[in-house]
Amino acid sequence: MWDKLCIFIITTALVKSEYKYETKYFKVPLDHFGFQRKETFQIKYLVNDDFWDRGSGPIFFYTGNEGQIELFAQHTGFMWEAAEEFNAKLVFAEHRYYGTSMPFGNASLDNNNIGYLTSSQALADYADLVDFLQDHAVTPKYPVIAFGGSYGGMLAAYFRQKYPHLVAGAIAASAPIHMFPGMTPCDAYYRIVTSAFKIDGSQQCMSNIQNSWSTIRNFASNATNAEWLHKNWNLCDPLKNSSDVQQLLDFLQSAYQTLAMVNYPFPSDFLVPLPAYPVRVVCQYLNEKLYGNKLLEGIGKLLDTFTNYDKKSKCVDYKKGSDYGNLDASGWDYQSCTEMVMPMCTTGKHDMFEPQEWNFTKYSEDCYKRYNVYPLQDAARVTYGGDRLQAASNIVYSNGLKDPWAGGGVFNTVNESIETVLIIDGAHHLDLMPSNPADPSSVKIAREFHKTHIRRWIQKFRK
Numbered sequence: 070m071w072d073k074l075c076i077f078i079i080t081t082a083l084v085k086s087e088y089k090y091e092t093k094y095f096k097v098p099l100d101h102f103g104f105q106r107k108e109t110f111q112i113k114y115l116v117n118d119d120f121w122d123r124g125s126g127p128i129f130f131y132t133g134n135e136g137q138i139e140l141f142a143q144h145t146g147f148m149w150e151a152a153e154e155f156n157a158k159l160v161f162a163e164h165r166y167y168g169t170s171m172p173f174g175n176a177s178l179d180n181n182n183i184g185y186l187t188s189s190q191a192l193a194d195y196a197d198l199v200d201f202l203q204d205h206a207v208t209p210k211y212p213v214i215a216f217g218g219s220y221g222g223m224l225a226a227y228f229r230q231k232y233p234h235l236v237a238g239a240i241a242a243s244a245p246i247h248m249f250p251g252m253t254p255c256d257a258y259y260r261i262v263t264s265a266f267k268i269d270g271s272q273q274c275m276s277n278i279q280n281s282w283s284t285i286r287n288f289a290s291n292a293t294n295a296e297w298l299h300k301n302w303n304l305c306d307p308l309k310n311s312s313d314v315q316q317l318l319d320f321l322q323s324a325y326q327t328l329a330m331v332n333y334p335f336p337s338d339f340l341v342p343l344p345a346y347p348v349r350v351v352c353q354y355l356n357e358k359l360y361g362n363k364l365l366e367g368i369g370k371l372l373d374t375f376t377n378y379d380k381k382s383k384c385v386d387y388k389k390g391s392d393y394g395n396l397d398a399s400g401w402d403y404q405s406c407t408e409m410v411m412p413m414c415t416t417g418k419h420d421m422f423e424p425q426e427w428n429f430t431k432y433s434e435d436c437y438k439r440y441n442v443y444p445l446q447d448a449a450r451v452t453y454g455g456d457r458l459q460a461a462s463n464i465v466y467s468n469g470l471k472d473p474w475a476g477g478g479v480f481n482t483v484n485e486s487i488e489t490v491l492i493i494d495g496a497h498h499l500d501l502m503p504s505n506p507a508d509p510s511s512v513k514i515a516r517e518f519h520k521t522h523i524r525r526w527i528q529k530f531r532k
Contacts, residue, residue, distance in 0.1 A: 088149055090115040090142060090159070095201060097165070099172050099185055101193035112170040112194055115142050115161040117149075122156035125211070127527050128202060130236075131161040132195055132217040132224035135398040137168035141221065144339050146503025147516055148216050155523065158211070162198055164191050164224075166400040180441055183403050189452065192228055199235045212530035214523055215239040218498030219474065220401075220409075222466075227453050230461050238463035238526030240519050241479075242498035246466075247456055248411040248477025250446045255414035255427040257476030258326075263420040265329035265471055270352030277355040278325065279421040281368055282318065288365065289314045302369045303377075305384035313388075320387035321368070322422060324375045329473050332496040334507040342379040345507065350374060406436035408448040411477070462486040463529075465522050467515055469495020488522060490515045 094111040115138060120126075129148050134141055142161040152159050163170040166186040171177040203209040215236050217225030222244030229239035247253050267275040288294045295308040298317075308314055331339055332348045344350050351374050354367040376385045405411065412429070415422040433443050454461070458479070467490040468478035474497060479489055492500060494509035500516055 088143060090117045095198050097194045097197055101190055110172040112165055113138060113163040113168060117159040120153045120156055121158040126156040127212045127214055129157045129159050130213050130215050132215055132221050132228055133162050133164040134219060134221035135167055135401040137397055138163035145501045147501045150504060151520060162195055165194055178399060186400050186403055187408060192231055195228060196232050196235055212237040212527045218242040218501045226464050229464050237530045240465050242467045242501045243472055243474050244466060245474045245477030249449050250412055252455055253477045255412040256416055258413050258473045259415045259420040259422055261473040261476055262326045262329040265332055265348050269332060269348040271356050273358060274352035274355040275421050277359050277364060281364055282423045284364055302372055303384050305386045306388055317387045326473055330497040332471055333499060335505045344378060403440055406440055406444050407442055408445060410444045410446045458483045458487055463526050465519055467492060467500050469499050471495060472497045490518050
């Protein structure tokens, strides 16, 4: 039965929603907080008002992530479905320095130009845009509800915290606002990744992956064996030295965390095209105890599923790191080297990865070499409050317990208007995805919970 189930999953067509919107641009200052740089540039935003009650309908505002905004518009079906129910206008705003919202064109990510890439500047962009959508009214006419997933979820919550006069409430899905120094153990993320492979896959699958690191290193140290991997794993580049081998291992680690993160109950191409329950699918190649070449063959099949499920990839480009084809997040590395410092480590004991400690000194030096900046490890906590949310209001934080980013999520209700939702069977912001017949009951309940609070915030705004 399991073999038949795997075949069914692998051959199921990808479910992709096509939503229609109008693409617009809005002028924002390069620097919202200084008075010397007078330059402006355009950020992109997407609009759909097919369901909007222009008299008093709400504005549903997506706070764009680290990537082109179209990706999030196409994969945030909950907003589209709720817009019809609430007669809302939909707005998806692109984050500065991502997609086409580039202040300096192709040179935007150069070290001399990238300094205005911060969450605070992006939130100020969104604030100006919301004020424009309200016709600059001193007393706004339309209630604005912010939505976001992952980093976008963090921004949705921060948007409500920093601009409560502009935002009536926020749905912050899979928002790791506690994934900062001193708030969350650095091994939390990879422990949850490991748990996903152990529970949705099997204990043996997890153990095989745990044992594969030394097998790959030892095997690839021989030139003949390295060529075997090049050929049998269909690698774009041969393994010429230890640096190449390390890049391959880093790519594998990134693949495992991505598989856990987007372990949805339906096929999806959110980051890369993958089948339903992708962890379960790839673990079918590693569900018995494997050694040597048999283990490498199993890892190779896993790698092929991850990189070539849609049969469009010519080879495994392991040197591209975590640069996904569907998400151009090139600027995130800089943000993580300045304000978004999220410590991560592995132990090899409580997770399936090689031990790697968190060393802030080394991390800082690497950032300086790349960008000529040193990270401020407490910047996010000082700017946005960390886990001290008692003064915040009208925010729902949702987390799927299968999502690695839940390690930095909010799980406790800190006051009567900060609510939390736990989605037992949920991967990364599954509750924002389009409804699907395969959805578990826990995500259906979460969406109804969201709508209850949206309705409450709108009523409160109108009063």
